Amino acid sequence: MKRVRKGVVLCREDLHVFEVDPSLMTRVPQDVTDPEQTRIVRNRWEYLDWMHRHFAHKTVLLSEVTDAPVHGPGHGH
Protein backbone atom coordinates (compact mmCIF):
# COMPACT_ATOMS: atom_id res chain seq x y z
CA MET A 1 0.00 0.00 0.00
CA LYS A 2 1.52 3.30 -1.10
CA ARG A 3 0.32 6.77 -0.07
CA VAL A 4 -0.20 8.82 -3.26
CA ARG A 5 -1.58 12.01 -1.79
CA LYS A 6 -3.12 13.15 1.46
CA GLY A 7 -5.83 10.69 2.45
CA VAL A 8 -5.40 8.36 -0.56
CA VAL A 9 -3.44 5.12 -0.91
CA LEU A 10 -2.65 2.99 -3.96
CA CYS A 11 -3.62 -0.49 -2.88
CA ARG A 12 -3.37 -2.50 -6.15
CA GLU A 13 -0.63 -1.31 -8.50
CA ASP A 14 -1.54 -3.95 -11.13
CA LEU A 15 -5.13 -2.70 -11.46
CA HIS A 16 -4.62 0.95 -10.50
CA VAL A 17 -6.93 0.69 -7.51
CA PHE A 18 -6.82 3.59 -5.09
CA GLU A 19 -8.47 3.68 -1.70
CA VAL A 20 -9.17 6.14 1.04
CA ASP A 21 -6.47 5.95 3.70
CA PRO A 22 -7.66 3.20 6.13
CA SER A 23 -7.17 5.56 9.08
CA LEU A 24 -10.09 7.61 7.70
CA MET A 25 -12.30 4.55 7.25
CA THR A 26 -12.84 3.65 10.90
CA ARG A 27 -16.58 4.38 10.94
CA VAL A 28 -17.27 2.26 7.84
CA PRO A 29 -14.44 -0.26 7.60
CA GLN A 30 -14.23 -2.03 4.23
CA ASP A 31 -12.90 -5.47 3.63
CA VAL A 32 -12.78 -6.39 -0.03
CA THR A 33 -10.76 -9.45 -0.99
CA ASP A 34 -8.29 -9.34 -3.88
CA PRO A 35 -10.33 -11.58 -6.20
CA GLU A 36 -13.43 -9.53 -5.48
CA GLN A 37 -11.58 -6.33 -6.24
CA THR A 38 -10.26 -7.80 -9.49
CA ARG A 39 -13.80 -8.78 -10.45
CA ILE A 40 -15.18 -5.31 -9.69
CA VAL A 41 -12.47 -3.54 -11.71
CA ARG A 42 -12.79 -5.89 -14.72
CA ASN A 43 -16.58 -5.60 -14.69
CA ARG A 44 -16.29 -1.84 -14.61
CA TRP A 45 -14.05 -1.78 -17.69
CA GLU A 46 -16.34 -4.20 -19.48
CA TYR A 47 -19.31 -1.98 -18.61
CA LEU A 48 -17.58 1.16 -19.91
CA ASP A 49 -16.65 -0.63 -23.16
CA TRP A 50 -20.27 -1.62 -23.51
CA MET A 51 -21.30 2.03 -23.03
CA HIS A 52 -18.99 3.13 -25.87
CA ARG A 53 -20.42 0.55 -28.25
CA HIS A 54 -23.97 1.34 -27.18
CA PHE A 55 -23.68 5.04 -28.04
CA ALA A 56 -21.60 4.90 -31.24
CA HIS A 57 -20.25 2.34 -33.68
CA LYS A 58 -16.70 3.52 -33.12
CA THR A 59 -14.71 5.40 -30.49
CA VAL A 60 -12.10 7.73 -31.96
CA LEU A 61 -9.32 8.95 -29.67
CA LEU A 62 -7.87 12.46 -29.87
CA SER A 63 -4.31 11.13 -30.14
CA GLU A 64 -5.27 9.16 -33.29
CA VAL A 65 -6.50 12.26 -35.09
CA THR A 66 -4.22 15.04 -33.84
CA ASP A 67 -0.77 15.36 -32.30
CA ALA A 68 -2.30 15.21 -28.80
CA PRO A 69 -0.34 12.87 -26.49
CA VAL A 70 -1.83 9.43 -25.76
CA HIS A 71 -1.13 9.79 -22.07
CA GLY A 72 -2.17 12.65 -19.84
CA PRO A 73 -0.12 14.36 -17.13
CA GLY A 74 -1.18 11.89 -14.41
CA HIS A 75 0.06 8.83 -16.28
CA GLY A 76 2.52 6.42 -14.66
CA HIS A 77 1.68 7.29 -11.11
Place this chain on the structure above:
Amino acid sequence: MATLTVPNPVTDQVITALEQALGKEKVRTDLGARIARTRVPAPFPVHRFAEHMPDVVVLPETAEEVSAILRIANQFRVPVVPRAGGTGLADGAVPLHKGILLDIKKMNKIIELDLVNRTVTVQPGLNMLKLNEYLAPYGVFYPDDPASYPVSIIGGRIGTSGWSLIGSRYGHTRDLVISLQVVLPTGEIVRLSDGGGAPKVRKASTGYNLKQLFIGTQGTLGVVTEATLELFPKPEAELAAFFGYESFEEAYRSTGALSTSGLGTLAAVILFDERKVDYLRRDDEAYIPLPDRIKAVVATALYGVEEEVRAAANRLFRIAKETGGEYLGDELSAGDWASRHDRYATPLHGRLPDGTVVPMSWHCEDAAIIYSELPAIKQKWHEITDRYIQKYGIFDNWGMFFYSNNPYKGWGDYLVEIDIGIWEQALNEETWQAWVNLKREITRATLEHQGSISACHGACREGDAEFIPVELHEGGFELMKKMKRLLDPNNILNPSKNYLHLAYVDEEVGA
Protein backbone atom coordinates in the same frame (compact mmCIF):
# COMPACT_ATOMS: atom_id res chain seq x y z
CA MET B 1 -58.00 32.29 3.12
CA ALA B 2 -59.62 28.88 2.76
CA THR B 3 -58.32 25.79 1.04
CA LEU B 4 -60.94 24.60 -1.39
CA THR B 5 -59.83 21.00 -1.78
CA VAL B 6 -58.39 18.84 0.98
CA PRO B 7 -57.36 15.34 -0.13
CA ASN B 8 -59.30 12.45 1.35
CA PRO B 9 -57.63 9.30 2.69
CA VAL B 10 -57.74 6.08 0.68
CA THR B 11 -60.52 3.90 2.09
CA ASP B 12 -61.46 0.26 1.51
CA GLN B 13 -64.08 1.53 -0.92
CA VAL B 14 -61.35 3.14 -3.04
CA ILE B 15 -59.31 -0.08 -3.04
CA THR B 16 -62.35 -2.10 -4.09
CA ALA B 17 -63.11 0.32 -6.92
CA LEU B 18 -59.49 0.12 -8.13
CA GLU B 19 -59.51 -3.69 -7.97
CA GLN B 20 -62.72 -3.81 -9.95
CA ALA B 21 -61.31 -1.51 -12.63
CA LEU B 22 -57.83 -3.06 -12.94
CA GLY B 23 -57.95 -6.55 -11.45
CA LYS B 24 -56.46 -7.44 -8.07
CA GLU B 25 -52.97 -8.20 -9.37
CA LYS B 26 -52.45 -4.58 -10.46
CA VAL B 27 -53.42 -3.11 -7.08
CA ARG B 28 -50.90 -3.50 -4.27
CA THR B 29 -51.36 -2.51 -0.67
CA ASP B 30 -48.50 -4.55 0.82
CA LEU B 31 -45.88 -2.65 2.78
CA GLY B 32 -43.01 -3.70 0.49
CA ALA B 33 -44.65 -2.24 -2.61
CA ARG B 34 -45.42 1.01 -0.79
CA ILE B 35 -42.06 1.46 0.94
CA ALA B 36 -40.22 0.94 -2.34
CA ARG B 37 -42.14 3.85 -3.87
CA THR B 38 -41.96 6.38 -1.04
CA ARG B 39 -38.77 8.26 -1.83
CA VAL B 40 -36.31 8.96 -4.64
CA PRO B 41 -32.48 9.08 -4.41
CA ALA B 42 -32.39 12.77 -3.46
CA PRO B 43 -31.80 13.51 0.23
CA PHE B 44 -34.93 12.73 2.14
CA PRO B 45 -36.30 13.52 5.59
CA VAL B 46 -35.89 9.89 6.63
CA HIS B 47 -37.17 10.74 10.10
CA ARG B 48 -40.53 11.53 8.42
CA PHE B 49 -40.63 8.56 6.08
CA ALA B 50 -44.17 7.45 6.99
CA GLU B 51 -45.68 10.83 6.00
CA HIS B 52 -44.82 10.13 2.38
CA MET B 53 -45.70 6.47 2.03
CA PRO B 54 -48.54 5.94 -0.48
CA ASP B 55 -51.60 4.01 0.70
CA VAL B 56 -51.84 1.92 -2.44
CA VAL B 57 -49.77 1.25 -5.57
CA VAL B 58 -51.45 0.70 -8.94
CA LEU B 59 -49.72 -0.75 -12.00
CA PRO B 60 -51.85 0.01 -15.07
CA GLU B 61 -50.98 -1.25 -18.57
CA THR B 62 -53.16 0.90 -20.83
CA ALA B 63 -54.39 4.49 -21.19
CA GLU B 64 -57.91 3.24 -20.48
CA GLU B 65 -56.77 1.83 -17.14
CA VAL B 66 -55.03 5.11 -16.27
CA SER B 67 -58.25 6.91 -17.16
CA ALA B 68 -60.23 4.60 -14.86
CA ILE B 69 -57.81 5.28 -11.97
CA LEU B 70 -58.14 9.04 -12.39
CA ARG B 71 -61.92 8.84 -12.54
CA ILE B 72 -61.98 6.86 -9.30
CA ALA B 73 -59.60 9.39 -7.71
CA ASN B 74 -61.98 12.21 -8.68
CA GLN B 75 -64.98 10.33 -7.40
CA PHE B 76 -63.38 9.82 -3.96
CA ARG B 77 -61.17 12.95 -4.02
CA VAL B 78 -57.96 11.08 -3.32
CA PRO B 79 -54.50 12.10 -4.61
CA VAL B 80 -52.69 10.28 -7.44
CA VAL B 81 -48.91 10.55 -7.91
CA PRO B 82 -47.39 9.28 -11.19
CA ARG B 83 -44.04 7.54 -10.85
CA ALA B 84 -41.68 6.28 -13.54
CA GLY B 85 -38.12 5.19 -12.65
CA GLY B 86 -38.19 7.05 -9.34
CA THR B 87 -34.76 8.59 -10.08
CA GLY B 88 -35.93 12.21 -10.14
CA LEU B 89 -33.88 14.52 -7.94
CA ALA B 90 -36.62 17.01 -7.11
CA ASP B 91 -39.10 14.63 -5.44
CA GLY B 92 -41.65 14.89 -8.26
CA ALA B 93 -42.64 11.26 -7.70
CA VAL B 94 -42.74 11.52 -3.90
CA PRO B 95 -46.29 11.62 -2.48
CA LEU B 96 -46.91 14.72 -0.38
CA HIS B 97 -50.36 13.56 0.75
CA LYS B 98 -50.04 9.76 0.54
CA GLY B 99 -52.88 8.45 -1.69
CA ILE B 100 -52.61 6.36 -4.87
CA LEU B 101 -49.18 5.86 -6.41
CA LEU B 102 -49.52 5.29 -10.15
CA ASP B 103 -46.46 3.32 -11.24
CA ILE B 104 -46.15 3.35 -15.05
CA LYS B 105 -43.43 0.70 -15.35
CA LYS B 106 -45.75 -1.93 -16.79
CA MET B 107 -46.65 0.41 -19.65
CA ASN B 108 -43.43 -0.48 -21.43
CA LYS B 109 -44.46 -1.56 -24.92
CA ILE B 110 -43.08 -0.36 -28.22
CA ILE B 111 -46.16 0.44 -30.26
CA GLU B 112 -44.77 1.34 -33.69
CA LEU B 113 -41.40 1.79 -35.36
CA ASP B 114 -41.67 3.92 -38.50
CA LEU B 115 -38.31 3.84 -40.25
CA VAL B 116 -39.59 5.78 -43.26
CA ASN B 117 -40.61 8.79 -41.19
CA ARG B 118 -37.99 8.19 -38.49
CA THR B 119 -40.29 7.90 -35.49
CA VAL B 120 -40.90 5.39 -32.75
CA THR B 121 -44.08 5.34 -30.69
CA VAL B 122 -43.83 3.90 -27.21
CA GLN B 123 -45.59 3.61 -23.91
CA PRO B 124 -44.01 5.80 -21.21
CA GLY B 125 -42.78 2.98 -18.94
CA LEU B 126 -39.93 2.03 -21.25
CA ASN B 127 -36.39 3.14 -20.55
CA MET B 128 -34.01 4.58 -23.12
CA LEU B 129 -31.42 1.83 -22.83
CA LYS B 130 -33.99 -0.86 -23.59
CA LEU B 131 -35.42 1.21 -26.44
CA ASN B 132 -31.98 1.68 -27.99
CA GLU B 133 -31.23 -2.04 -27.71
CA TYR B 134 -34.39 -2.65 -29.71
CA LEU B 135 -33.50 0.07 -32.25
CA ALA B 136 -29.84 -0.92 -32.75
CA PRO B 137 -30.41 -3.54 -35.52
CA TYR B 138 -32.18 -0.85 -37.57
CA GLY B 139 -29.25 1.56 -37.31
CA VAL B 140 -31.31 4.20 -35.53
CA PHE B 141 -31.00 5.74 -32.12
CA TYR B 142 -33.06 7.71 -29.56
CA PRO B 143 -30.49 10.15 -28.14
CA ASP B 144 -31.97 11.15 -24.76
CA ASP B 145 -28.97 10.52 -22.53
CA PRO B 146 -29.15 11.62 -18.90
CA ALA B 147 -26.50 10.54 -16.40
CA SER B 148 -29.23 8.17 -15.15
CA TYR B 149 -29.54 6.61 -18.63
CA PRO B 150 -29.81 2.94 -17.57
CA VAL B 151 -32.48 3.58 -14.93
CA SER B 152 -34.66 6.58 -15.73
CA ILE B 153 -37.75 6.08 -17.86
CA ILE B 154 -39.36 7.93 -20.76
CA GLY B 155 -42.45 9.04 -18.75
CA GLY B 156 -40.22 10.57 -16.08
CA ARG B 157 -38.01 12.23 -18.70
CA ILE B 158 -41.12 13.90 -20.10
CA GLY B 159 -42.46 14.66 -16.61
CA THR B 160 -39.25 16.51 -15.69
CA SER B 161 -38.30 17.91 -19.15
CA GLY B 162 -34.95 16.23 -18.82
CA TRP B 163 -31.49 17.35 -19.89
CA SER B 164 -29.35 15.06 -22.03
CA LEU B 165 -25.54 14.79 -21.93
CA ILE B 166 -25.43 14.97 -25.72
CA GLY B 167 -28.26 17.49 -26.03
CA SER B 168 -26.09 20.20 -27.58
CA ARG B 169 -25.94 17.98 -30.66
CA TYR B 170 -29.25 16.08 -30.56
CA GLY B 171 -31.60 18.15 -28.38
CA HIS B 172 -33.04 17.42 -24.95
CA THR B 173 -36.18 15.46 -24.01
CA ARG B 174 -38.58 18.25 -24.99
CA ASP B 175 -36.92 18.50 -28.44
CA LEU B 176 -37.13 14.74 -29.01
CA VAL B 177 -40.84 14.26 -28.26
CA ILE B 178 -42.93 14.69 -31.42
CA SER B 179 -46.37 14.05 -29.94
CA LEU B 180 -48.03 12.72 -26.81
CA GLN B 181 -51.10 10.88 -25.69
CA VAL B 182 -52.13 12.22 -22.29
CA VAL B 183 -54.84 11.27 -19.83
CA LEU B 184 -56.14 14.47 -18.25
CA PRO B 185 -56.78 14.58 -14.48
CA THR B 186 -60.50 14.10 -15.08
CA GLY B 187 -59.91 10.99 -17.18
CA GLU B 188 -60.25 12.19 -20.82
CA ILE B 189 -57.67 10.77 -23.23
CA VAL B 190 -56.17 13.38 -25.61
CA ARG B 191 -53.49 13.46 -28.35
CA LEU B 192 -51.23 16.53 -28.40
CA SER B 193 -48.51 17.60 -30.77
CA ASP B 194 -46.68 20.68 -31.96
CA GLY B 195 -49.96 22.38 -32.81
CA GLY B 196 -52.51 20.40 -34.78
CA GLY B 197 -53.11 16.76 -34.08
CA ALA B 198 -50.89 14.98 -36.61
CA PRO B 199 -48.86 12.59 -34.44
CA LYS B 200 -45.71 12.46 -36.61
CA VAL B 201 -45.48 16.10 -37.68
CA ARG B 202 -42.60 17.91 -35.96
CA LYS B 203 -43.43 21.47 -36.92
CA ALA B 204 -46.97 22.70 -37.36
CA SER B 205 -48.74 25.99 -37.01
CA THR B 206 -52.29 24.75 -36.48
CA GLY B 207 -53.92 25.41 -33.14
CA TYR B 208 -52.01 25.76 -29.87
CA ASN B 209 -48.70 24.02 -29.25
CA LEU B 210 -50.17 22.00 -26.40
CA LYS B 211 -47.51 19.30 -26.38
CA GLN B 212 -44.97 21.50 -24.60
CA LEU B 213 -47.49 22.32 -21.87
CA PHE B 214 -47.37 18.70 -20.75
CA ILE B 215 -43.57 18.40 -20.77
CA GLY B 216 -41.87 19.25 -17.48
CA THR B 217 -45.09 19.54 -15.51
CA GLN B 218 -44.08 16.81 -13.03
CA GLY B 219 -47.32 14.93 -13.55
CA THR B 220 -49.46 17.82 -12.28
CA LEU B 221 -51.56 18.34 -15.43
CA GLY B 222 -51.93 14.86 -16.92
CA VAL B 223 -50.46 11.37 -17.21
CA VAL B 224 -48.54 10.67 -20.40
CA THR B 225 -49.59 7.28 -21.74
CA GLU B 226 -47.93 7.26 -25.17
CA ALA B 227 -45.15 9.24 -26.87
CA THR B 228 -43.97 9.48 -30.46
CA LEU B 229 -40.23 10.10 -30.43
CA GLU B 230 -37.54 11.35 -32.80
CA LEU B 231 -35.01 8.93 -34.29
CA PHE B 232 -31.46 9.74 -35.42
CA PRO B 233 -28.95 7.57 -37.26
CA LYS B 234 -26.84 5.78 -34.62
CA PRO B 235 -23.62 7.85 -34.46
CA GLU B 236 -20.80 6.37 -36.51
CA ALA B 237 -18.20 7.83 -34.21
CA GLU B 238 -17.77 9.44 -30.81
CA LEU B 239 -14.75 11.30 -29.53
CA ALA B 240 -14.34 12.62 -26.00
CA ALA B 241 -11.54 15.02 -25.11
CA PHE B 242 -10.86 16.28 -21.57
CA PHE B 243 -8.55 19.22 -20.94
CA GLY B 244 -6.92 20.48 -17.74
CA TYR B 245 -6.31 24.16 -16.82
CA GLU B 246 -4.26 25.95 -14.21
CA SER B 247 -7.15 28.14 -13.08
CA PHE B 248 -10.92 28.19 -13.14
CA GLU B 249 -10.91 31.54 -14.94
CA GLU B 250 -8.86 30.09 -17.79
CA ALA B 251 -11.13 27.04 -18.03
CA TYR B 252 -14.20 29.29 -18.00
CA ARG B 253 -12.89 31.35 -20.92
CA SER B 254 -11.97 28.17 -22.78
CA THR B 255 -15.50 26.81 -22.19
CA GLY B 256 -16.86 29.96 -23.85
CA ALA B 257 -14.53 29.57 -26.83
CA LEU B 258 -15.26 25.85 -27.28
CA SER B 259 -19.00 26.20 -26.96
CA THR B 260 -19.19 29.02 -29.51
CA SER B 261 -16.93 27.21 -31.98
CA GLY B 262 -19.85 26.44 -34.30
CA LEU B 263 -18.85 22.77 -34.63
CA GLY B 264 -21.99 20.87 -35.65
CA THR B 265 -20.85 17.59 -34.06
CA LEU B 266 -20.18 19.17 -30.66
CA ALA B 267 -22.49 17.32 -28.26
CA ALA B 268 -21.34 18.66 -24.88
CA VAL B 269 -19.01 21.08 -23.13
CA ILE B 270 -18.68 20.53 -19.39
CA LEU B 271 -16.67 22.71 -17.03
CA PHE B 272 -15.49 21.24 -13.70
CA ASP B 273 -14.52 23.83 -11.08
CA GLU B 274 -11.58 23.64 -8.61
CA ARG B 275 -13.72 22.10 -5.87
CA LYS B 276 -14.98 19.41 -8.24
CA VAL B 277 -11.42 18.59 -9.28
CA ASP B 278 -10.36 18.50 -5.60
CA TYR B 279 -13.21 16.14 -4.84
CA LEU B 280 -12.38 13.88 -7.79
CA ARG B 281 -8.71 13.90 -6.84
CA ARG B 282 -9.76 12.76 -3.39
CA ASP B 283 -12.34 10.13 -4.30
CA ASP B 284 -12.26 9.16 -8.01
CA GLU B 285 -9.75 6.65 -9.40
CA ALA B 286 -9.36 8.44 -12.73
CA TYR B 287 -8.46 11.81 -11.23
CA ILE B 288 -6.39 10.85 -8.19
CA PRO B 289 -3.10 10.84 -10.16
CA LEU B 290 -3.67 14.29 -11.73
CA PRO B 291 -0.89 16.73 -10.73
CA ASP B 292 -1.86 19.58 -8.42
CA ARG B 293 -1.26 22.23 -11.08
CA ILE B 294 -4.50 21.12 -12.79
CA LYS B 295 -7.15 23.17 -11.04
CA ALA B 296 -10.11 22.94 -13.44
CA VAL B 297 -11.20 20.63 -16.27
CA VAL B 298 -13.24 21.03 -19.44
CA ALA B 299 -14.77 17.91 -20.98
CA THR B 300 -15.97 17.90 -24.57
CA ALA B 301 -17.61 15.25 -26.74
CA LEU B 302 -18.22 14.97 -30.47
CA TYR B 303 -20.76 12.63 -32.10
CA GLY B 304 -21.68 11.99 -35.72
CA VAL B 305 -20.36 10.78 -39.05
CA GLU B 306 -16.73 9.68 -38.70
CA GLU B 307 -15.23 12.13 -41.21
CA GLU B 308 -16.98 15.03 -39.50
CA VAL B 309 -15.91 13.93 -36.05
CA ARG B 310 -12.26 13.59 -37.14
CA ALA B 311 -12.23 16.99 -38.77
CA ALA B 312 -13.95 18.65 -35.81
CA ALA B 313 -11.45 17.06 -33.40
CA ASN B 314 -8.62 19.05 -34.97
CA ARG B 315 -10.42 22.32 -34.53
CA LEU B 316 -11.50 21.41 -31.00
CA PHE B 317 -7.93 20.56 -29.96
CA ARG B 318 -6.61 23.77 -31.47
CA ILE B 319 -9.14 25.92 -29.58
CA ALA B 320 -8.50 24.11 -26.31
CA LYS B 321 -4.70 24.51 -26.66
CA GLU B 322 -4.94 28.18 -27.64
CA THR B 323 -7.07 28.87 -24.58
CA GLY B 324 -4.69 27.18 -22.13
CA GLY B 325 -5.97 23.59 -22.11
CA GLU B 326 -3.69 20.58 -21.58
CA TYR B 327 -5.03 17.28 -22.96
CA LEU B 328 -5.61 14.79 -20.13
CA GLY B 329 -5.00 11.71 -22.26
CA ASP B 330 -7.05 9.11 -24.10
CA GLU B 331 -7.66 6.82 -21.14
CA LEU B 332 -9.13 9.46 -18.85
CA SER B 333 -11.09 11.10 -21.67
CA ALA B 334 -12.70 7.98 -23.10
CA GLY B 335 -13.14 6.21 -19.74
CA ASP B 336 -14.59 9.15 -17.84
CA TRP B 337 -16.91 10.03 -20.72
CA ALA B 338 -18.31 6.49 -20.85
CA SER B 339 -18.94 6.59 -17.10
CA ARG B 340 -20.96 9.83 -17.41
CA HIS B 341 -23.92 7.93 -18.91
CA ASP B 342 -24.40 6.25 -15.53
CA ARG B 343 -23.60 8.21 -12.42
CA TYR B 344 -25.27 5.64 -10.18
CA ALA B 345 -21.76 4.26 -9.95
CA THR B 346 -20.70 7.39 -8.06
CA PRO B 347 -19.39 6.27 -4.66
CA LEU B 348 -22.03 7.32 -2.20
CA HIS B 349 -19.75 8.26 0.59
CA GLY B 350 -18.56 11.60 1.79
CA ARG B 351 -16.26 13.14 4.35
CA LEU B 352 -16.87 14.74 7.68
CA PRO B 353 -14.89 17.95 8.24
CA ASP B 354 -12.02 15.86 9.78
CA GLY B 355 -11.75 13.78 6.58
CA THR B 356 -13.29 10.56 7.91
CA VAL B 357 -15.58 8.64 5.60
CA VAL B 358 -19.30 8.19 6.28
CA PRO B 359 -22.09 7.00 3.98
CA MET B 360 -23.70 10.01 2.38
CA SER B 361 -26.52 10.50 -0.06
CA TRP B 362 -26.03 12.78 -3.00
CA HIS B 363 -27.84 16.02 -3.51
CA CYS B 364 -27.55 17.60 -6.91
CA GLU B 365 -28.75 21.19 -6.81
CA ASP B 366 -29.30 22.40 -10.37
CA ALA B 367 -30.16 25.72 -11.99
CA ALA B 368 -30.08 27.26 -15.46
CA ILE B 369 -27.66 30.20 -15.52
CA ILE B 370 -26.45 32.38 -18.39
CA TYR B 371 -22.73 32.24 -19.26
CA SER B 372 -21.85 35.71 -17.95
CA GLU B 373 -23.05 34.84 -14.43
CA LEU B 374 -21.24 31.54 -13.96
CA PRO B 375 -18.20 32.83 -12.00
CA ALA B 376 -20.37 34.83 -9.59
CA ILE B 377 -22.82 31.99 -9.00
CA LYS B 378 -19.93 29.61 -8.35
CA GLN B 379 -18.55 31.87 -5.65
CA LYS B 380 -21.92 32.40 -3.97
CA TRP B 381 -23.04 28.77 -4.00
CA HIS B 382 -19.75 27.63 -2.47
CA GLU B 383 -19.85 30.33 0.23
CA ILE B 384 -23.37 29.27 1.20
CA THR B 385 -22.58 25.55 1.21
CA ASP B 386 -19.35 25.92 3.17
CA ARG B 387 -21.09 28.00 5.84
CA TYR B 388 -23.60 25.18 6.45
CA ILE B 389 -20.86 22.55 6.42
CA GLN B 390 -18.99 24.44 9.12
CA LYS B 391 -22.05 24.90 11.26
CA TYR B 392 -23.65 21.45 11.01
CA GLY B 393 -20.82 19.08 10.05
CA ILE B 394 -23.07 16.58 8.25
CA PHE B 395 -22.74 17.95 4.71
CA ASP B 396 -19.83 17.67 2.26
CA ASN B 397 -19.06 19.88 -0.75
CA TRP B 398 -18.41 17.77 -3.87
CA GLY B 399 -17.84 20.72 -6.20
CA MET B 400 -19.59 22.13 -9.23
CA PHE B 401 -20.22 21.29 -12.88
CA PHE B 402 -21.36 23.68 -15.64
CA TYR B 403 -22.87 21.86 -18.62
CA SER B 404 -23.86 23.28 -22.00
CA ASN B 405 -27.65 23.34 -21.70
CA ASN B 406 -29.19 24.33 -25.00
CA PRO B 407 -30.34 22.16 -27.89
CA TYR B 408 -28.24 22.00 -31.07
CA LYS B 409 -25.63 24.48 -29.80
CA GLY B 410 -23.07 24.83 -27.05
CA TRP B 411 -23.69 28.42 -26.02
CA GLY B 412 -26.46 30.16 -24.11
CA ASP B 413 -27.30 29.13 -20.60
CA TYR B 414 -25.61 26.40 -18.61
CA LEU B 415 -26.96 23.67 -16.39
CA VAL B 416 -25.13 24.55 -13.19
CA GLU B 417 -24.87 21.85 -10.57
CA ILE B 418 -23.39 21.78 -7.09
CA ASP B 419 -23.12 18.31 -5.62
CA ILE B 420 -23.51 18.08 -1.89
CA GLY B 421 -23.15 14.96 0.25
CA ILE B 422 -25.56 14.54 3.16
CA TRP B 423 -25.18 12.15 6.04
CA GLU B 424 -28.82 11.06 6.15
CA GLN B 425 -28.57 8.90 9.24
CA ALA B 426 -27.62 11.99 11.21
CA LEU B 427 -30.64 13.98 10.07
CA ASN B 428 -33.21 15.22 12.55
CA GLU B 429 -35.79 17.98 12.22
CA GLU B 430 -33.27 20.70 13.06
CA THR B 431 -30.66 19.59 10.52
CA TRP B 432 -33.34 18.89 7.91
CA GLN B 433 -34.56 22.46 8.28
CA ALA B 434 -30.97 23.66 8.03
CA TRP B 435 -30.68 21.73 4.78
CA VAL B 436 -33.86 23.31 3.40
CA ASN B 437 -32.52 26.74 4.36
CA LEU B 438 -29.28 26.00 2.54
CA LYS B 439 -31.33 25.21 -0.56
CA ARG B 440 -33.32 28.42 -0.11
CA GLU B 441 -30.14 30.52 -0.03
CA ILE B 442 -28.88 28.83 -3.18
CA THR B 443 -32.19 29.49 -4.92
CA ARG B 444 -32.14 33.15 -3.92
CA ALA B 445 -28.65 33.51 -5.40
CA THR B 446 -29.89 31.90 -8.64
CA LEU B 447 -32.71 34.40 -8.95
CA GLU B 448 -30.39 37.33 -8.13
CA HIS B 449 -28.27 36.28 -11.10
CA GLN B 450 -31.13 36.10 -13.63
CA GLY B 451 -31.20 32.32 -13.48
CA SER B 452 -33.99 29.79 -13.43
CA ILE B 453 -34.36 27.60 -10.32
CA SER B 454 -33.93 24.33 -12.19
CA ALA B 455 -32.53 23.33 -15.60
CA CYS B 456 -33.72 19.73 -15.57
CA HIS B 457 -34.73 18.25 -12.24
CA GLY B 458 -37.69 20.49 -11.52
CA ALA B 459 -38.43 22.85 -8.68
CA CYS B 460 -40.93 20.86 -6.64
CA ARG B 461 -38.97 20.30 -3.44
CA GLU B 462 -39.13 22.47 -0.36
CA GLY B 463 -36.44 25.10 -0.69
CA ASP B 464 -37.20 25.51 -4.41
CA ALA B 465 -40.98 25.31 -4.80
CA GLU B 466 -41.80 28.34 -2.70
CA PHE B 467 -39.70 30.43 -5.12
CA ILE B 468 -41.67 29.46 -8.23
CA PRO B 469 -44.12 32.36 -7.66
CA VAL B 470 -41.08 34.63 -7.26
CA GLU B 471 -39.43 33.51 -10.50
CA LEU B 472 -42.73 33.61 -12.42
CA HIS B 473 -43.86 36.87 -10.87
CA GLU B 474 -44.81 38.58 -14.13
CA GLY B 475 -48.11 36.76 -14.42
CA GLY B 476 -46.69 33.31 -15.19
CA PHE B 477 -47.57 31.72 -11.86
CA GLU B 478 -51.09 33.17 -11.95
CA LEU B 479 -51.58 31.50 -15.34
CA MET B 480 -50.19 28.21 -14.01
CA LYS B 481 -52.71 28.28 -11.17
CA LYS B 482 -55.60 28.94 -13.57
CA MET B 483 -54.55 26.10 -15.85
CA LYS B 484 -54.13 23.69 -12.96
CA ARG B 485 -57.54 24.49 -11.57
CA LEU B 486 -59.15 24.26 -15.00
CA LEU B 487 -57.69 20.85 -15.82
CA ASP B 488 -57.70 19.38 -12.32
CA PRO B 489 -60.77 20.83 -10.57
CA ASN B 490 -60.52 18.46 -7.60
CA ASN B 491 -56.73 18.77 -7.16
CA ILE B 492 -56.15 15.03 -7.37
CA LEU B 493 -53.09 14.87 -9.63
CA ASN B 494 -49.77 15.18 -7.81
CA PRO B 495 -51.27 17.74 -5.42
CA SER B 496 -49.14 20.52 -3.89
CA LYS B 497 -46.25 20.00 -6.33
CA ASN B 498 -44.80 23.15 -7.87
CA TYR B 499 -46.49 25.11 -5.07
CA LEU B 500 -49.78 24.61 -6.89
CA HIS B 501 -51.78 24.11 -3.69
CA LEU B 502 -52.12 27.90 -4.06
CA ALA B 503 -54.35 27.26 -7.07
CA TYR B 504 -56.99 26.00 -4.69
CA VAL B 505 -56.84 28.67 -2.03
CA ASP B 506 -59.79 31.01 -2.24
CA GLU B 507 -58.24 34.29 -1.22
CA GLU B 508 -61.51 36.16 -0.97
CA VAL B 509 -63.08 33.86 1.60
CA GLY B 510 -60.80 34.80 4.45
CA ALA B 511 -60.03 38.36 3.35
